Amino acid sequence: xxxxxxPGVLELGTGFRDDDVSVLVDGREVWSAAGVTTDxxxxxxxxxxxxxxxxxxxxxxxxxxxxxxxxxxxxxxxxPLRLRCDLDPAGAMALGTAPEGPVF
Amino acid sequence: MTVxxxxxxxxTADDGGVPxxxxxxxxxxxxxxxxxxxxxxxxxxxxLSADGFEAHAxxxxxxxEDWLADHTASEAGRPIGPITPIPIPDRPVLPIRMxxxxxxxxxPAGGFQLELRVDVDGRRPLRKLSxxxxxxxxxTTSYFGSWTVDAATVSVVxxxxxxxxxxxxxxxxTYTVARVTVPRRTIFQPAAPxxxxxxxxxxxxxxxxxxxxEGTAMRVVELEEDIEAGVTPFAAYDTGSLPSGGPARTLxxxxxxGEAGIxxxxxxxxxxxATPAGHIWxxxxxxxxxxxxxxxxxxxAQFKVWLLHAQRHELGTGLxxxxxxxxxxxxxxxxxxxxxIQAGTPQNLREQLYVAVHELGHCFNLFHSFHKNFMTPPLxxxxxxxxxxxxxxxxxxxxxxxxxxxxxxxxFPFQFDDLELAHLRHGFRDNVIMGGTPFGxxxxxxxxxxxxxxxxxxxxxxLAVRTSPARPVLGTPVVLELELxxxxxxxxxxxELLHPKYGLVQVTISRxxxxxxxxRPPVLHCADPQLVAARPGQVLPVSxxxxxxxxxxxxxxxxxxxxxxxSYTAPDGSVVVSDSTMVxxxxxxxxxxxAVAELLLGDEVGMxxxxxxxxxxxxxxxxxxxxxxAEEHAEHPDAVYARLALGVNAARPFTAVRDDGSxxxxxxxxxxxxxxxxxxxxxxxxxxxxxxxxxxxxxxxxARSHAAEGDRHGARDLRGDAARIAEEKQLPGAALGMxxxxxxx
Numbered sequence: 001x002x003x004x005x006x007p008g009v010l011e012l013g014t015g016f017r018d019d020d021v022s023v024l025v026d027g028r029e030v031w032s033a034a035g036v037t038t039d040x041x042x043x044x045x046x047x048x049x050x051x052x053x054x055x056x057x058x059x060x061x062x063x064x065x066x067x068x069x070x071x072x073x074x075x076x077x078x079x080p081l082r083l084r085c086d087l088d089p090a091g092a093m094a095l096g097t098a099p100e101g102p103v104f
Numbered sequence: 105m106t107v108x109x110x111x112x113x114x115x116t117a118d119d120g121g122v123p124x125x126x127x128x129x130x131x132x133x134x135x136x137x138x139x140x141x142x143x144x145x146x147x148x149x150x151x152l153s154a155d156g157f158e159a160h161a162x163x164x165x166x167x168x169e170d171w172l173a174d175h176t177a178s179e180a181g182r183p184i185g186p187i188t189p190i191p192i193p194d195r196p197v198l199p200i201r202m203x204x205x206x207x208x209x210x211x212p213a214g215g216f217q218l219e220l221r222v223d224v225d226g227r228r229p230l231r232k233l234s235x236x237x238x239x240x241x242x243x244t245t246s247y248f249g250s251w252t253v254d255a256a257t258v259s260v261v262x263x264x265x266x267x268x269x270x271x272x273x274x275x276x277x278t279y280t281v282a283r284v285t286v287p288r289r290t291i292f293q294p295a296a297p298x299x300x301x302x303x304x305x306x307x308x309x310x311x312x313x314x315x316x317x318e319g320t321a322m323r324v325v326e327l328e329e330d331i332e333a334g335v336t337p338f339a340a341y342d343t344g345s346l347p348s349g350g351p352a353r354t355l356x357x358x359x360x361x362g363e364a365g366i367x368x369x370x371x372x373x374x375x376x377x378a379t380p381a382g383h384i385w386x387x388x389x390x391x392x393x394x395x396x397x398x399x400x401x402x403x404x405a406q407f408k409v410w411l412l413h414a415q416r417h418e419l420g421t422g423l424x425x426x427x428x429x430x431x432x433x434x435x436x437x438x439x440x441x442x443x444x445i446q447a448g449t450p451q452n453l454r455e456q457l458y459v460a461v462h463e464l465g466h467c468f469n470l471f472h473s474f475h476k477n478f479m480t481p482p483l484x485x486x487x488x489x490x491x492x493x494x495x496x497x498x499x500x501x502x503x504x505x506x507x508x509x510x511x512x513x514x515x516f517p518f519q520f521d522d523l524e525l526a527h528l529r530h531g532f533r534d535n536v537i538m539g540g541t542p543f544g545x546x547x548x549x550x551x552x553x554x555x556x557x558x559x560x561x562x563x564x565x566x567l568a569v570r571t572s573p574a575r576p577v578l579g580t581p582v583v584l585e586l587e588l589x590x591x592x593x594x595x596x597x598x599x600e601l602l603h604p605k606y607g608l609v610q611v612t613i614s615r616x617x618x619x620x621x622x623x624r625p626p627v628l629h630c631a632d633p634q635l636v637a638a639r640p641g642q643v644l645p646v647s648x649x650x651x652x653x654x655x656x657x658x659x660x661x662x663x664x665x666x667x668x669x670x671s672y673t674a675p676d677g678s679v680v681v682s683d684s685t686m687v688x689x690x691x692x693x694x695x696x697x698x699a700v701a702e703l704l705l706g707d708e709v710g711m712x713x714x715x716x717x718x719x720x721x722x723x724x725x726x727x728x729x730x731x732x733x734a735e736e737h738a739e740h741p742d743a744v745y746a747r748l749a750l751g752v753n754a755a756r757p758f759t760a761v762r763d764d765g766s767x768x769x770x771x772x773x774x775x776x777x778x779x780x781x782x783x784x785x786x787x788x789x790x791x792x793x794x795x796x797x798x799x800x801x802x803x804x805x806x807a808r809s810h811a812a813e814g815d816r817h818g819a820r821d822l823r824g825d826a827a828r829i830a831e832e833k834q835l836p837g838a839a840l841g842m843x844x845x846x847x848x849x
Contacts, residue, residue: 101497
């Protein structure tokens with residue numbers, strides 16, 4: 001959905017409730033924020049810009065209640081990186097490629 | 105007089121209302137007042153049709169098998185057995201277009217004032233009632249509370265439409281039984297007032313309100329649309345421009361809501377916001393624009409909403425719209441973004457319409473179809489919903505049916521789904537009104553709840569329910585057996601009218617997925633509201649297939665425990681609530697269980713089971729699935745249900761209407777009926793197979809079919825066999841009425 005100029009983006013989607021969230025690339029924190037909450041009008045809590053990177057691991061930490069990782073090819077090989085992280089109502093995390101299509 | 109709460113408040117002229125006897129419609133009135141057009145429905149209960157015409161239901165026979173009776177044809181105009189299959193009016197009556205009763209009504213100001221919403225006919229009737237109370241004090245009026253009847257029992261008695269049901273209220277009260285009476289009027293007469301009388305479940309009478317008609321819309325909202333410079337705002341879209349799932353018509357955002365029962369009024373305050381070229385909005389600037397430009401904006405709850413037609417949001421061109429107002433009193437404003445959908449192509453106009461209705465839906469506190477489980481409290485998601493609130497690309501009806509945007513647009517009828525419609529029309533006021541509860545809170549309260557225990561019940565009636573079979577696996581058709589026991593002699597409805605399809609008994613099913621379904625039989629019946637004098641100790645039994653629902657589809661489609669409760673509205677208005685019964689649906693235990701479950705859980709199979717078979721082409725797939733079960737899985741325990749539906753269908757003629765209006769009749773195939781039903785009967789003589797009542801009904805039905813073909817001996821044998829089974833199984837005496845013989849038998 002997002003159209004940003006960064007090499008990649010990570011959409012924080014559903015299930016966030018006033019959470020402390022940090023995003024790490026290959027173990028290095030590249031983004032963090034407190035009070036992250038999903039806006040269900042658009043199903044988004046935040047759009048996190050990702051730095052240029054080669055193949056590596058993206059990790060999302062949501063306080064103490066959820067954590068997930070995903071291996072990525074890097075934007076050079078696979079084009080602009082668009083990931084999405086959703087939590088289900090029980091807190092289980094799904095971290096994968098962001099879906100296509102308009103948002104409203 | 106001390107007014108404690110509105111439902112208990114007795115109405116007197118001192119309250120500023122209408123005296124109790126001033127013009128209240130009486131259901132016992134024997135004739136229409138002079139000058140009134142005679143109500144052709146006064147002799148019975150007319151069916152209420154969406155177009156306002158009353159169709160005439162014939163009188164029921166005396167002892168009938170409930171659902172079997174519906175599919176019995178007559179031969180040469182000669183009724184078979186006690187069943188009267190084709191309604192024949194006593195005299196020809198031309199249909200008179202009746203005025204719709206559904207709509208909004210309001211009681212006089214002073215004390216408690218009630219806005220009453222009646223939703224029983226007209227477009228997509230939900231059989232619900234709801235209302236909001238306001239109370240006046242000095243020069244101020246304050247909102248007091250709201251109530252909703254989730255499932256009203258609707259009938260027409262002596263020219264009055266009567267809707268009865270139990271209300272959920274936002275305040276504690278024991279006066280929870282609402283009885284709304286609206287005199288039927290033709291379109292040539294002025295609309296009549298609606299009268300609501302409250303009572304407790306045990307019959308203690310509470311407050312009465314006479315409410316004047318205000319309009320056919322359930323709610324009224326003011327909409328102000330402002331436009332960012334350079335944007336050509338959406339005006340209208342012809343839904344016939346591209347393939348869709350509904351009739352072609354021209355829709356605006358306002359008319360789309362009008363179809364949902366919400367009247368949208370233009371504030372007339374439209375203006376243009378002059379922004380710099382390339383301006384990009386964010387939520388804060390949108391909120392600022394709303395407070396500056398929305399002529400009706402106040403920091404208070406009101407049915408007023410603002411829509412900005414803008415170019416672009418900071419989240420990118422993929423964002424087509426947003427309900428940005430999520431601070432303070434929320435949901436008062438939204439925006440749609442045109443940057444990539446500005447050109448007036450049909451696709452763009454369709455999307456512009458979709459975005460506008462969708463964002464305004466958020467302002468009414470509706471969540472996305474796939475985010476319902478994040479609401480407070482939550483509901484199950486509905487990714488297969490053909491609703492304004494889904495995302496086309498997220499559309500997934502399941503069961504392998506086409507999904508995605510193309511499938512969505514091809515089937516989308518440009519409407520909200522039923523639960524959303526219930527919220528819009530009947531949600532508690534604060535959960536719907538702009539500036540009410542925060543976005544997502546209270547957005548799911550329209551989920552029905554199980555009826556609560558009455559505080560007292562002196563009705564002299566008891567209702568018991570249990571399910572059959574006792575241990576269903578996934579896919580097994582679930583039958584509810586109901587027994588009404590009469591402890592104190594009184595007039596009650598005959599046993600066959602206790603079937604939920606007649607509306608006197610409501611069945612509520614709490615499912616393991618977390619929702620509650622008020623069962624809506626796919627086929628509803630109207631019958632003469634005849635009563636029978638029941639003696640103390642008499643038991644009135646009926647069994648009903650409840651596995652398929654008009655709104656929810658397959659009800660028992662998940663393994664897990666289901667809690668089922670029923671309530672019966674007695675002739676005196678008492679609401680008799682059964683105890684809850686639990687049934688656990690077991691998962692498929694093996695490959696064959698799984699295969700049979702997959703066949704039985706199809707929508708067409710559910711409908712075919714409801715009808716006990718059909719030759720209709722629309723149900724061909726369902727009937728083929730039942731054939732496959734009967735033939736390929738003949739030894740499976742659930743094959744008995746397939747044989748039941750196939751056999752009953754074979755035991756009766758089927759009349760098909762061709763496109764040119766002519767009819768063809770497929771005659772009864774008694775050999776096939778015997779080959780299917782007799783094994784089903786034999787499989788049910790013990791503890792397994794069909795429930796006892798259905799078994800006796802089927803035997804009686806097959807006996808009548810034999811008699812109709814001249815096989816009186818065979819019919820007699822079947823009846824004798826059925827009588828022995830009924831005795832062995834100790835069925836209530838009323839069950840034997842199903843074996844009544846015919847004159848020619």
